[in-house]
Amino acid sequence: MADTHQESAGADFDLTQFYQIFFEEAAENLDQMEQMLLNLDLEAANDEELNGIFRCAHSIKGGAATFGFADVAELTHQMESLLDRLRRHELRLIAPMVDVLLESADASRSLLARHQAGGQGEAISTHDLVRSISELASGQAPAMAPQAVVPAPQPAFAPAPVAAPAVVPEVGADGMRALEIHIGPLEQLAQADAIKELFRDIPGLGQIEDLPGEVADMRRFAVRTASSNDDLLDLFAFHVAKDKVSILAAGACPAPAPAAPVAQSPALDAARPYGFFAGAPGVPVDEVAVAALAAAAAPAQRTAAARAAPEAKGASQASMESSTIRVAVNKVDQLINLVGELVITQAMLAQNSRGLDAGVHQQLLAGLADLDRNTRDLQESVMSIRMIPMSIVFNRFPRMLRDLAAKLGKKVDFITHGEATELDKSLVEKITDPLTHLVRNSLDHGIELPEDRLAVGKPEHGSLTLSASHQGGSIVIEVRDDGKGMSREKILKKARERGLDVSDTMPDSEVWQLIFAPGFSTADVVTDVSGRGVGMDVVKRNITSLGGSVEIDSAEGYGMRVSVRLPLTLAIMDGMSVGVGDEVYILPLSSVVESFQVNEGDVNTVTQGSQLVKVREEYMPVMSLERIFQVPRPGGAGSSGNNIMVVVEADGSRVAVLVDELLGQHQVVVKNLETNYRKVPNVSGATILGDGTVALILDTGALVRRARH
Amino acid sequence: MLSILAVDDSPSMRKMVSFTLTSAGYHVVEAVDGQDALEKAETHPVSLVLADQNMPRLDGIGLTRRLRAHPRYKGTPILILTTESSDQMKQAGRAAGATGWLVKPFDPVRLIEVIQKVIR
Numbered sequence: 119m120a121d122t123h124q125e126s127a128g129a130d131f132d133l134t135q136f137y138q139i140f141f142e143e144a145a146e147n148l149d150q151m152e153q154m155l156l157n158l159d160l161e162a163a164n165d166e167e168l169n170g171i172f173r174c175a176h177s178i179k180g181g182a183a184t185f186g187f188a189d190v191a192e193l194t195h196q197m198e199s200l201l202d203r204l205r206r207h208e209l210r211l212i213a214p215m216v217d218v219l220l221e222s223a224d225a226s227r228s229l230l231a232r233h234q235a236g237g238q239g240e241a242i243s244t245h246d247l248v249r250s251i252s253e254l255a256s257g258q259a260p261a262m263a264p265q266a267v268v269p270a271p272q273p274a275f276a277p278a279p280v281a282a283p284a285v286v287p288e289v290g291a292d293g294m295r296a297l298e299i300h301i302g303p304l305e306q307l308a309q310a311d312a313i314k315e316l317f318r319d320i321p322g323l324g325q326i327e328d329l330p331g332e333v334a335d336m337r338r339f340a341v342r343t344a345s346s347n348d349d350l351l352d353l354f355a356f357h358v359a360k361d362k363v364s365i366l367a368a369g370a371c372p373a374p375a376p377a378a379p380v381a382q383s384p385a386l387d388a389a390r391p392y393g394f395f396a397g398a399p400g401v402p403v404d405e406v407a408v409a410a411l412a413a414a415a416a417p418a419q420r421t422a423a424a425r426a427a428p429e430a431k432g433a434s435q436a437s438m439e440s441s442t443i444r445v446a447v448n449k450v451d452q453l454i455n456l457v458g459e460l461v462i463t464q465a466m467l468a469q470n471s472r473g474l475d476a477g478v479h480q481q482l483l484a485g486l487a488d489l490d491r492n493t494r495d496l497q498e499s500v501m502s503i504r505m506i507p508m509s510i511v512f513n514r515f516p517r518m519l520r521d522l523a524a525k526l527g528k529k530v531d532f533i534t535h536g537e538a539t540e541l542d543k544s545l546v547e548k549i550t551d552p553l554t555h556l557v558r559n560s561l562d563h564g565i566e567l568p569e570d571r572l573a574v575g576k577p578e579h580g581s582l583t584l585s586a587s588h589q590g591g592s593i594v595i596e597v598r599d600d601g602k603g604m605s606r607e608k609i610l611k612k613a614r615e616r617g618l619d620v621s622d623t624m625p626d627s628e629v630w631q632l633i634f635a636p637g638f639s640t641a642d643v644v645t646d647v648s649g650r651g652v653g654m655d656v657v658k659r660n661i662t663s664l665g666g667s668v669e670i671d672s673a674e675g676y677g678m679r680v681s682v683r684l685p686l687t688l689a690i691m692d693g694m695s696v697g698v699g700d701e702v703y704i705l706p707l708s709s710v711v712e713s714f715q716v717n718e719g720d721v722n723t724v725t726q727g728s729q730l731v732k733v734r735e736e737y738m739p740v741m742s743l744e745r746i747f748q749v750p751r752p753g754g755a756g757s758s759g760n761n762i763m764v765v766v767e768a769d770g771s772r773v774a775v776l777v778d779e780l781l782g783q784h785q786v787v788v789k790n791l792e793t794n795y796r797k798v799p800n801v802s803g804a805t806i807l808g809d810g811t812v813a814l815i816l817d818t819g820a821l822v823r824r825a826r827h
Numbered sequence: 828m829l830s831i832l833a834v835d836d837s838p839s840m841r842k843m844v845s846f847t848l849t850s851a852g853y854h855v856v857e858a859v860d861g862q863d864a865l866e867k868a869e870t871h872p873v874s875l876v877l878a879d880q881n882m883p884r885l886d887g888i889g890l891t892r893r894l895r896a897h898p899r900y901k902g903t904p905i906l907i908l909t910t911e912s913s914d915q916m917k918q919a920g921r922a923a924g925a926t927g928w929l930v931k932p933f934d935p936v937r938l939i940e941v942i943q944k945v946i947r
Contacts, residue, residue, distance in 0.1 A: 133843065133935075140839035176881050177837045180910055183932035184843065191932075359937070392906075392941050394927035395917075399895065399902045401926055401945065 133185055140181045141234050142444070144190075147174040148223050148230075149513070155216050155223070156516045163204075163211050171219075172201040178226065188349065190229045193244045197222050200255040209257060218250045220517070294324065294342045299350075300364040302336030310337035313354055317341070447543070450503050457493075457500045458787040464493045465808035501687055504544070508586040508595070509537035511550050515557055515584065522561055529568050529578055530561060535585035541593050542687040548664055549595070549684065552657040556597040556680050557584065559654075564601030564678055574675070576600065592666075592683050600677040604670075609633060630670035634658040662768065662819065665691065665708055693786045693805070695813065696764060696777040699749040702813040703777075704786055704805060709818040711765040711772060713780060731763060731774045738765070739825035742776040743816075746800060746824075768818040773825045775816075788815065800824065829946055830854040830871065834864040834878040834890065835908070844877065847935040848942070861885025865893055872899060875946045877929075880909040880916065888923045895924035904945040908933070 151174035154167055175198040182190035197219055203209045225244050232241055301310045317326040324343030343350065347365045354363050394401045471479075471486055512534045523530050541549070565571075565580035572578055583598040606629050613620045613632050620632065632638065636655040661668050666684035685691070685708070693704035714733070721740060722730050729740040740763070743749065763774040786805035791798055791814075802817035831853045835841040845855045856871045858864035862884040868876070876894060878887035885893075887907045894900040904926040909916055920928055926945055929938065 136839050136843045136846070139842055143837060143839050173836075173881060173883065176910070180879075180931050181837055181839050183910075184840065359934075392927060392929040392933075392937065393917075394945070395921040395925065398921060398926045399905070399924055401904070 137185060137234070139444075140185055141230060144178045144181060144230055145227070147178050148227055150174055152220060152223050152517060153513060155219055156520065158211070158216060160211055160213060160216070165205060168201065168205040168211075172198065172205050175201055182230075187229070187233050189241060189244060190226055190233070192349070193222055193226055193229070193248060196248050196251040196255070200251050203255055209255070212254075215254050218247065218254060222247050222251065294344050296367070297341045297343065298329065298366045299326075299339045299341050300336060300366070301339070301354075301358055301362055304337070304358065304362065310339075310358065313339065313358070316354070445503075454500055454504065457497050458789070461493055461497055461787055462806045462808070462810070464489055466810055469808045497690075501542075501690070502540075504542050504687070505540035506543050506546055507537060508539045508541060508546070508593075509534075511546055511553060512537050512584055512586075514550070514554075518554070519557070519561060519582065522558065526562065527567060528561065528565055528580065530565055530580045530582050533581060533583045535583065536587045539586040539588060539593060540686075541586075541684070544688055545664060545684060545686075548660065549682070552660045552682070553584075553595065553597070555654075555657050556682075557582065560597055560599040560601065560678070560680075564599040564603070566602050588686075589683075592685055595682045595684070596679055597682075598677065598679040603674045603676055603678045604630065604633070604672040605674050612638065626672075627669075630672055633670070634668070664688065665706060667708075688788065690785050691788050691815070692783065693815065694764070694783050695781040695807075696743075696762075696775070697779040697781050698743045698747070698777050699751050701747070701749050702781060702807060702811065703743060703747075704813050704815040705764060705766060705775065706802075706815070706818060707783060709766045709768050711767050713762060713764040716761055716763045716776075733763075733765065733774065738772050738774050740774050740776055741821050741825055744776070746821075747814075766818045766821065768822040771822045771826070773822050775821065786813075786815070828852070828854045829875070830856060830873040831942070831946070832856045832858060832864060832868055832871070832873040832876045832878075834858040834861065834876065834882070834887070836860050836879065836882040840879065843935075844938070847938055848877075850935075851939045851942075853942075853946075861887065861890035861893075864890050868894060868897070868900060874903065875942060876900070876903060876905040877942070878905065878907055880907050888919050888925070891920070891923040891925045904947075906941065906945070 151171050154171045154174070158167060158171075175194050179191055179194035179198055182188075182194060200209075200215065200219070204211055204215070209215075222244075225242060225247055228242055229244070232239055299313070301313065304310060314326050314328075317323050323345060324341060327340045329338040329340050341350075350365060351360050351363060354360070467486060468490060471483060474483065476483055515534075516532055519530060519532050560582055561580075565582065566574075566576075568578045571580065581600050583596070585596045585598070587594055606626065609629055609632055610620055610622065610624075613635070616635070616638065618632065618635060620629075633654050634657075638654065658668055661682055661684070664684055665688070666682060669681045669683070670678065671681070672678040691704075692707040694707050694710050695702050695704050697703075716731065720732050722732070722737075724730060729742075730737045731740050744751075762777050762780060764777060764780070765772055765774050788803045789805060791801060791804045794804075798814070800817055800820045801814045802820075803815040804812050805815060807813050831848050833841060833844045833848065833855050834857075835844060836859055841857050841859070845857055848855045856867050856873055858867045860882040861878070864876070864878060865885070876890075878890050880887040887909075891905050891907065894903070894905060905924070907916075907920050907925050907928045908931055909928055910931045917928060927941070929941060
């Protein structure tokens with residue numbers, strides 16, 4: 119955007135390379151701002167909080183303006199103005215302010231997302247938001263009717279007046295204004311061409327034409343636009359200094375005057391982009407003035423020292439920032455992959471060295487033992503890089519619940535425990551949607567309306583608790599509410615209607631599991647929040663596909679608890695290796711129920727060669743890995759060594775997998791087969807064994823589904 | 828090579844300023860806020876300080892005051908980057924001993940021009 123600039127400076131000032139870091143920073147600032155806004159106590163907002171929120175808006179504004187995202191800069195500028203008045207105690211904080219600021223944060227987010235996508239798609243309009251904020255900032259109640267005819271008042275802390283004469287241009291019937299824009303004096307007149315390009319590049323900005331009549335080092339344009347002078351100046355500021363731009367109503371403007379006096383006019387000083395204090399230290403004028411000023415500066419030190427106390431609070435945050443680095447996820451993934459390879463190599467070495475004489479190769483074996491330990495430590499440390507705290511997920515709920523509770527007319531206190539519990543990043547991403555669903559369900563179906571709660575002697579505010587904790591090698595996330603719980607009768611009735619096989623004597627735990635059946639919903643009223651019957655089955659399926667499980671506990675009238683248990687990472691898995699012919703397959707240990715030696719009499723062949731096995735009075739389908747994967751047998755098809763059944767469970771059903779032998783249980787490093795090869799039916803991934811051969815990891819869910827058909 | 832201390836709490840701003848200055852041939856020391864800048868200024872002697880005004884812990888004007896009290900930085904040019912060049916801000920900047928001010932958003936070329944006017 120600054121070709122002419124590049125020439126004059128002789129350096130390449132391409133700002134696009136900083137876009138990404140700005141987007142990330144802005145997203146962080148917006149999240150932080152939202153968090154702080156939600157935590158604000160309307161009655162007693164403290165200065166520290168207001169300052170923090172202000173600083174977030176301020177940072178985004180500064181960046182957005184610098185990088186040329188005028189729409190974001192404008193919106194955040196308005197937010198900043200309002201926040202500035204609040205932190206100066208010129209305004210009292212009221213709920214609509216928090217609402218409009220939250221809305222503006224959302225709008226900024228979507229504007230930024232659009233810029234990040236390269237400006238694709240329609241930009242959302244922030245016009246109403248900007249007006250609401252400026253009305254609030256000027257101390258008015260927000261206008262209820264959006265079509266209020268009163269022109270929006272200027273925010274109290276509007277930007278410094280710009281170098282435009284106070285001529286109010288005529289607005290045409292189409293909302294377009296005819297303007298004359300004078301730019302100069304310029305050393306290189308070509309700089310002004312960038313302005314013309316702006317009109318070409320930004321759809322809807324308006325039209326621009328050169329005006330005849332050259333004035334030395336000045337350019338004049340005729341412009342038709344619907345944008346305000348401020349907007350235009352903000353846009354132009356990236357190409358020419360504001361003090362070199364004059365915006366005049368077409369026709370009403372005087373003959374083009376030499377612009378030199380304009381730039382020097384003291385009234386316009388405020389809009390100058392920089393300046394020096396006469397006689398200040400560092401200004402290359404006279405040394406005497408420097409000494410005088412330096413002395414004058416000394417008493418000011420006390421003020422600074424007195425302020426040290428409140429400043430200390432920010433210290434921990436700042437030191438946090440400087441002690442972390444941002445790394446691209448693919449770099450971390452690559453590192454994990456390499457460590458995975460190293461683990462495999464180490465396992466191979468360990469296996470190959472097993473037969474060595476400990477007396478002869480003492481040093482080598484000691485070295486290998488060290489390697490074993492170090493590899494394990496290294497693997498653990500590397501895996502921990504991917505671990506991120508659950509707070510990343512938890513933090514999105516307060517806002518969602520606040521909006522949802524308002525919509526449903528419910529009152530709820532949101533409590534979280536164990537936000538610091540860490541979980542693999544890929545799991546965090548995948549667990550967010552199911553958790554969101556569970557939390558919504560709790561609020562929508564669990565927690566009652568305030569009057570209903572009071573009627574049954576409960577406090578008016580419901581409570582919704584989200585907690586995370588480590589239990590063994592898993593993480594357990596609980597969503598708990600003190601609402602009305604689930605009705606056993608209702609679920610059983612609904613299940614019968616849907617033709618599910620149920621009985622009145624079923625234990626509670628099995629009854630609750632019924633709600634995971636596809637299309638099952640007991641909601642009396644289908645709201646637009648939940649209760650459409652899609653959901654719980656999807657939740658369950660998503661969690662199962664992550665190697666996790668869901669449990670429900672409920673007491674009618676007292677509430678409900680949903681516990682989600684997940685493995686800590688997807689990159690390493692506990693597996694059971696089984697042998698079929700010369701092949702080795704891995705079954706996820708989490709889905710293995712039991713294994714047993716099978717007697718020929720227990721297997722019954724039914725139609726089309728499919729087999730059933732009777733296990734403790736229960737028949738289950740037999741899946742022969744040999745047949746599914748067409749494992750070749752050296753001794754011919756008849757020499758089957760299959761005599762072990764491994765019962766696996768997935769999606770609530772069980773199948774017996776027929777194998778030759780059980781080889782053992784161990785941790786395996788999961789490799790994605792789809793990215794390295796292609797999708798293979800019945801297989802969820804692959805791993806490399808200690809002897810270097812590849813073993814397929816079986817998708818038990820697919821095996822179970824296969825058995826059903 | 829002349830060294831410049833660039834102080835800004837926004838990482839993207841800091842990177843951009845730093846990039847601009849480095850491209851123009853200066854050595855850049857970065858600080859994340861006024862307090863950090865004081866520590867950096869102590870350990871890395873610099874020829875010019877370019878500080879954001881609004882920062883946590885210690886703002887640009889506060890930083891200026893403290894630097895002026897330091898024998899080494901009595902006469903070093905200190906430029907304050909601000910979003911608004913209100914008279915109020917300028918008064919405070921001047922009283923603290925700042926050399927000059929620069930309005931954000933700034934243009935990289937202008938930044939270099941201004942710096943070249945005062946750096947020694």
